[in-house]
Amino acid sequence: MSVALGRRALLATSVVAPIAGRRAFAQAWPSQSIRLVVPFAPGGTTDLVARLVAAGLQERLGATVIVDNRPGAGATLGSEFVARSAPDGYTMVMSNIASHAISPAVYGRRVRYNPVTDFTHVALVVSNPTVWVANPNSGIRTLADAVAKARSPSGLDVATSGAGSSNHMMVVRMSQLIGKELNHIPFRGAGPAMQAVVAGQVAMMSDSLPSAAAHINQGSVVAVGMASAERHPSFPNVPTFREQGFDIASDSWFGLSFPAGVPAEIVDRLSRETRAYLADPAVRARFAELGGTPGDLTPEGYTEFVSREVAVWAPLVQASGASAD
Template sequence: MRHLTRRNTLALSSLVLATPALAQRDAAAGWPQRPVKLVVPYAPGGTTDVMARLVAEQLGNKLGQPMIVENRPGAGATIGAGVVAQAEPDGLTLLMSNSGSHGVSPSLYPNLPYDPMKDFTHVALVVTSPSVLVVTKNNSAQDMAQFIAQVKRAGEIDFAVSGIGSSSHLTGVRLGMALDVRVTPIPYRGAGPAMTDTIAGVVPAMMDSLPSAASHINAGSVRALAVSSETRSPRFPNLPTLRESGVDVVNYAWFGISGPARLPAPIVQKLAATIRAVLAEPAMISRFEELTGSPPPESTPESYTRFVESEIAGFAPIVRAAGVTPR
């Protein structure tokens, strides 16, 4: 009788231990039961916002619930990222993580309000894109050679950036270092406000991501001089790279989707699979090409986690060498 009781006790214990796993699986099967919030840590109008809205619409269609984009700009993308780090891990609050919030900021801010690895579940890399140097249309520099001569005469560059610690900021700093001139980044709460002031001539130049700047370049509102990619953009084949213009700088911004730490594994896998399905659609691939962005061949939670770790390590020496400090 004692032996039977022990078996019953073991069976009951196994059932109790299995209950949380079963509950997680059941929750993922019905997830999401209501709209999902995707936090963008920059103001509307920039590349992070554009990419987020494009992906959110398609993800919402496939998941059967709206995915609502919420802009929470400020402090080099750390305010919005901090909001998600503190959110409930129920899959209903996600972040458009990026090279600013999870690449540069860990080295830039000594009192970062989150740990970029421990406080997040990184789900998938979505897209990468190069930066582009643009000047006001009234600038006398018609090409990169004339711009280089102009800033070398002045000994300095003033340029607008979408935020301290953004990819465009670090690309601009690296440009100044390569040209051996003093750089003064003028930070804004996103690429949209920064571009507005560049078009108006409040600032003479801007380092922006190419997807964000493309429509303004095509409209003639600003003049593009060079891109930061390894090779020329198919969308702008006449636009040289910084490297072929004599400036040895190559840099890409990147954007992905992350959630709070301890996001249930079944939800992570379902979300990652849905993201892969969205990115594989011909219409989405075509739209990314129009925006001059490149989706990865395939991204998993494991590969994106490793990618974020490598970017943190890669940006650290650049931030130190540039002497960049938050404002």
């Protein structure tokens, strides 16, 4: 063999070997437990959805899926942790409207990740409307009651899962419509916020429907208004914001995202398994009970979806003047 031919053969081997190694690694996935980071405290919609999905994927993938709650800074702390993790397919985040569309605009330069390019977006899991609920002893039964309370000398406190959440933006939007600022009370997740409302420490809450559904059904809170285009089939007695004279509609969404650079074979596998799980009639029925609509997007489709949400929310947040300061 000539020297030149030998060099070409060596070069070909040096290129093919890493590619073959990556393929073998991806084909063996998952060979260890997978961490699913929830960037909110336990008890909220993000946490609830994550635990349902983790249980389903654990069965389908044959590997343990560990839910890891890392709340803080409008869901950006946990998301940044994932963005900076190794792209090996063993760390992912429950990406959502707060962490990937709203909070980057609310927190500005303090957010050290790009919500589109620093992640490999895999699947849209579920979307659902926002619902406003009140403590039964607050005297608030309608949005008109809430507005009257807001205009009283004491004002109206409204809890949310945190600054930068879609529920925070609902509070901002409602304040704009009534010409009176509501007292936004941010918590480190929907779970702690709901506990405060149930205990009567805060009169009202703007929440995602899945985390509020059980409390509404139990009567521990009163559903005051649904921010959906029309009444929700699972809660037909709850009037929409528009029915009550307030032109607001807002959906939250939740999905699965890896750090950027995860091998395509792993991304495709997780996408297939997630979409198959969400297509199961029993799973769809469970999400329907919670007020959620399962997604069905490819990785390319979910990436485009996140990009559109960023483009929609960034200017709205800037126009509202909302910030984490």
